[in-house]
Amino acid sequence: MNQTQLNVEELKDFIKHMVTNNQLIQAQGKVPVAINIEGDAGLGKTSAIMQLGQELSMTTVKLNLSQLEELGDLVGFPIKEFQVKNSEGKTLWITEHEIETANSKGYRVVDKRMTHAAPEWIQGKGEGGFLILDDYTRADARFMQATMEILDRQEYVSWKLPKNWHVILTTNPDNGDYNVTTLDVAQKTRFISVELKFDVNVWAKWAEQAGIDGRCINFMLMHPESVTQRINPRSVTTFFNAISSIPKFEDNLPLIQMIGEGSVGADFAALFVMFINNKLDRIISPLDTLTKDETYVLTALRNAVGEGDDFRGDISSVMATRLANFSLVYSKTNPITDDITNRLIKLTTDCESFTNDLRYFLVKEIVNGNKSKFAKLMLNPGVVKMAIS
Numbered sequence: 602m603n604q605t606q607l608n609v610e611e612l613k614d615f616i617k618h619m620v621t622n623n624q625l626i627q628a629q630g631k632v633p634v635a636i637n638i639e640g641d642a643g644l645g646k647t648s649a650i651m652q653l654g655q656e657l658s659m660t661t662v663k664l665n666l667s668q669l670e671e672l673g674d675l676v677g678f679p680i681k682e683f684q685v686k687n688s689e690g691k692t693l694w695i696t697e698h699e700i701e702t703a704n705s706k707g708y709r710v711v712d713k714r715m716t717h718a719a720p721e722w723i724q725g726k727g728e729g730g731f732l733i734l735d736d737y738t739r740a741d742a743r744f745m746q747a748t749m750e751i752l753d754r755q756e757y758v759s760w761k762l763p764k765n766w767h768v769i770l771t772t773n774p775d776n777g778d779y780n781v782t783t784l785d786v787a788q789k790t791r792f793i794s795v796e797l798k799f800d801v802n803v804w805a806k807w808a809e810q811a812g813i814d815g816r817c818i819n820f821m822l823m824h825p826e827s828v829t830q831r832i833n834p835r836s837v838t839t840f841f842n843a844i845s846s847i848p849k850f851e852d853n854l855p856l857i858q859m860i861g862e863g864s865v866g867a868d869f870a871a872l873f874v875m876f877i878n879n880k881l882d883r884i885i886s887p888l889d890t891l892t893k894d895e896t897y898v899l900t901a902l903r904n905a906v907g908e909g910d911d912f913r914g915d916i917s918s919v920m921a922t923r924l925a926n927f928s929l930v931y932s933k934t935n936p937i938t939d940d941i942t943n944r945l946i947k948l949t950t951d952c953e954s955f956t957n958d959l960r961y962f963l964v965k966e967i968v969n970g971n972k973s974k975f976a977k978l979m980l981n982p983g984v985v986k987m988a989i990s
Contacts, residue, residue, distance in 0.1 A: 604639065608800035609649050609807070612638065615795060616653055616769070623767055635752045635768040637737070640797030642779075643833030646771040649797075650733055660730035662722050666740030666748075676747050676757045677720040684712035719760035729765045737770040738781035745782065752791040768792075778830065801825035802922065804834060809926040816850065816882040817841040820873060822919040823881065827872055832865050840864040850877045884920060887927030890948070891941050898944075902954035914956070921959040924948070925966035928975075937974045945975075950983035957987070964988050 607615060616636065623633035638646045647663065654661035669675055683700060685708035686692045692711070695703055700710065734748060747757070755762040762768075770792060773779040801821055808818045821827070821837070828834060843860050847853050854874055861870025876882060885893075885901040893901075906917045928945070945967065949960040964984060968975050978984055 604794050604796040606796045606798045608798055608803045609645055610800075610803050612649055612795065612797055613653050613656075616650070616767075617657070619793070620657070620659075620767055624765055627764065632754055633767055635770065635792035637770040637772055637792045637794040638797055639772045639774060639794055641830045641833055642773060643835030644797050644799060645834065646797050647733060647735055650731055650769055650771075654731050658729070660726055661733065662726070662730065663733040663735055664722065665735040666744045667736040669740070669744060672743055672747060673720070674722075675720065675744055676751075677717040677760060679715050680718050682714050682716050683710050684714070685709060686711045716759040717757060723760070723762065726763055728763050730763065730767070732762065732766060732768045734768065734770045736772070738772045738775065738784060739779075740782075742782065745788070749788070749791070799825075799828050799834060801828070805922055806926050808838075809923070809930050813838065813841055814845040815886050815923065817845070818923060819881060819884055819919055820876050822922055823876070823915060824872060827869055832869050836865050837869075840869075850882050851880075854878075881916070884916065887920075887924045888931070890920075890924055891928070891931070891944050895944070895947065899952065899954070902952065906954045908953070917955055917959060921955055921963055925963050925970075928967050929970040932971045932974045937977075939977075942975070942977045945978055946981050946984055949978075950981070950987055960987055 619634060619636055627633050638650075640646050651661055651663070653659075664675060666675070673679075681697055682694045683697065684692055684694050685700070685703045687707045687709075693708075694714075732751075737745070737748075750757050751762070752768060755766065755768065772784075773781050774796075775781050775783050805818055805822055808821070828837060840861055843864065844850070844853075844857050847857070850857060854877065857877070858870050858874055861867075861873055884905050885898065890898055890902070902920070905920065906913045945963070948955060949963050952960075955963070964978065964987065968979055979988070
């Protein structure tokens with residue numbers, strides 16, 4: 602089955618649409634549509650949903666089906682209930698623990714049944730939430746079978762999900778590289794599937810916000826092909842965090858090589874060491890680009906990207922991406938002074954280290970990302986001329 606490939610930002614937009622759509626059809630008496638997010642390990646399938654839950658103020662419950670041992674942990678445990686009736690004909694269902702109290706009030710047992718108590722993970726939850734069934738195809742067949750009713754009707758025997766809840770599965774590809782259960786046609790028709798893909802530009806935005814070492818972000822932007830199925834963003838982030846305390850990478854190459862081989866493998870580690878040997882980890886930082894002396898900054902940019910036939914468009918692109926992403930992160934907690942605005946004007950109108958398309962990219966990304974704090978940027982005639990030419 603062909604599936605649409607989405608990056609994390611596109612995935613969030615898709616889920617937002619499904620939430621709105623599910624709310625509409627649920628108001629019409631229909632069952633909300635479930636979603637399956639397929640992708641290699643470490644791409645951020647689960648974390649993307651958790652982040653979106655926070656953004657939408659939705660309760661988020663994550664059940665790792667591959668780690669559950671008791672079926673009752675998923676669907677609740679069976680309990681025996683009794684129907685009692687009083688002399689006035691009033692009937693109600695109670696548990697066996699309530700029989701003595703009912704008898705004292707004149708009720709007598711007239712029927713009994715087996716039912717399921719609501720599982721602990723849903724008790725007390727109100728409207729609006731995500732139920733993440735994590736590692737769905739790694740689960741025991743019993744658990745996958747038990748979820749069919751939840752996917753079909755958002756209920757199980759005697760309990761149901763609250764209003765405005767959305768069921769989201771996460772799975773790994775059934776391509777022979779993962780120990781997963783193949784989904785049959787009956788299962789696949791119970792949800793909409795999309796495939797999550799790695800997008801280095803989306804990762805770079807996340808990394809800037811997450812405080813990943815800038816030297817490492819530079820490397821990833823220059824070598825996005827280094828992320829593969831076996832070397833995924835999770836292992837890459839682990840490697841980067843493990844070396845972030847090293848002040849000078851070039852002085853600790855054996856240590857970095859060792860850590861790399863133990864986390865992302867020898868090939869990735871060797872490529873990273875080559876990156877360091879070429880001094881590409883020492884590119885001027887976005888913060889320095891915005892705040893240091895103008896002559897120093899322009900010289901550092903020129904030395905990094907070169908000139909004429911030696912111009913390095915790949916490095917220029919990395920620096921523009923870093924500068925755009927950092928500016929937006931910085932603007933969330935800091936004022937954008939006239940000095941910073943003037944520096945951005947200089948870089949986007951009179952700096953040969955950035956090509957015209959990268960200048961346009963910078964202005965578009967920064968202004969669209971925070972219109973209020975960067976409004977002065979678009980008041981400059983030179984910036985306006987560049988942006989519309």
